[in-house]
Amino acid sequence: MDKTLLKQQIIEALNLEDITPADIQDDAPLFGEGLGLDSIDALELFVLLDKQYGIKLQNKEEGKQVFRSVDTMAEYIDAHRTK
């Protein structure tokens, strides 16, 4: 899938003002330092997957695995998307 599009969707969903897709590395951790994301951002990523790709993650634990980096998200989307 188009990782730049995914990064753009993340930036919009999480209101990451002043950040561009080029600022987010494909394999860098999304959480922890860096983008300064928190638990509400993680919940908003569940909504992004559902809304854009028709993927309903079951629980927070699953989210932790999927949302490790843009790479892991893209891989999961490719394997599970329904739209």
Add this chain to the structure above:
Amino acid sequence: MTAIIADHIISPLGHGTAANMAAVQEGHSALRMYHDAPLEPYCASLLPEMPIMDGLTRFETLCVEAIRKASEHYAQLPADRQTVIILSTTKGNVEHLATGDDPLLTTSAQKIADRCGNRNTPIVVSNACISGVCALITAMRLLEAGMYKHAVVVGCDVLSPFIISGFQSFKALSDEPCRPFDKNRTGLNLGEAAACMLLTADEQLAMNAYGTIVSGAIHNDANHISGPSRTGEGSLRCLSDVLGEKDKLAFVNVHGTATAYNDEMESIALNRAGLEEVPVNGLKGFFGHTLGAAGLLETILSLHALEKGLILPTRGYSEQGTSYSVNISSAMRHTDKREFIKVLSGFGGCNAAIRVRLGVPTEVMPQQEEVTVKPMAEVRLTPKGIWLNGQQLPTTETGEALLTELYRTYIKDYPKYFKMDTLSRLGFVAAEILLQSIGEERFAAREDRAIVLGNRSASLKNDTDYQATILPDNYYPSPSLFVYTLPNIVTGEIAIRNKYYGESSFYVLEHEADLLPLAQLAMQQRNTRSVLAGWVECSTKDNWEAHLVLLTK
């Protein structure tokens, strides 16, 4: 110290305090599964269909009914000219957003006051899940200050797709009856209820009291707008403030929502406060989390249990599931002690506790010292510009762009600003410019500054935005919008930025002038030396105004 002379509970377990107490003693719960698409299936405690009073909504009917029944033996009290009506709720008639009817809390509060024949302006406390205890604290302050003689405090929330979808977007709900403090707890259940307490400062009436609110405290975690402090900062400070003599405590009735983080946080706060051996119980396994009613309902039942010499059980608990050990009462226990603490925590990082004693007030309250309050600085912010102590500051933008211009000029390096709703941006930017102007040291943790804000429309603008994410044909409930559907989040944003561990309160009022007395009462609290107070009104993206002052003694 304030006398409790009457109460009433309406819940799915019964109509009346006695019926509810009997149901709890028998171990009943009304928690059950509901299937109501597009909501995911959920487990909740919902009130059955009931007749609605003419001209009122279901929410308002419940409030009026609870007040009428509570005042059965004091029929003149609600309409007394020295009585204030205080409404505790998180969302009131928010379901009206879906139908285009008036959802405002001030409208509901006025209708409730009118129905009770009360002519004083009602006060709405909307401080997330701690509202009920905050409303009792506000009542106690008003009575102790002699501003009113009696208070009718009523707490209620009704559940609608708006609230349920929001908690689901937070993945906070359990799909089985909740298990507070248990190893296998999987989240909270929501519940509907209305609960009312009558309080008085009248010496004659106080002779009839069966309970006394001895002290109360409110503190912010200064940590996160939805996650509780990992070290229980605010809850610890509340417990410590109201503690009194530990040996006199029968139990602590905790918030106990059965989410992983809340119960863990409370176990830490209880231990840090030295309360690890005092019996602890939680009632959400019977009623679910009844939001604006919780503080009242749980206080009322705790008090009546103590009258019977009982510590109520924690339904759903079987095995310790917090990393710090606490003395959970899983089964009914007996006690001959006469005091308990009720503690709550909520979104916006807020925490509140009261200590309640069985029987009539025993000590005469010392006359409070008259505190002279002076404003140190003042800021006014509208879509057209900003005025600091009457002087307009140079800006070029208008409307929402003005808020972001001010952020870029005066703050610059706080990207969470862009995640905030308009109400929080407004209060946050106005507070920042006010605090920068007085030249004090910033960002050192402090306990002595309270934040007391209020407005007329609560979180209406953001409620409307959240409602747009739960349309039946476009249903993607947004957690980052839902969290801001609590107006007190703006106080949390300011507390987090500034590391303020003092009081944080939010009131919904018809007029700005009604807020100042409440801010002055916050100032009279022992540990408070200054109050960041003001009006932050925001009804649409273009219709907002902030007027903040920093008050000092």
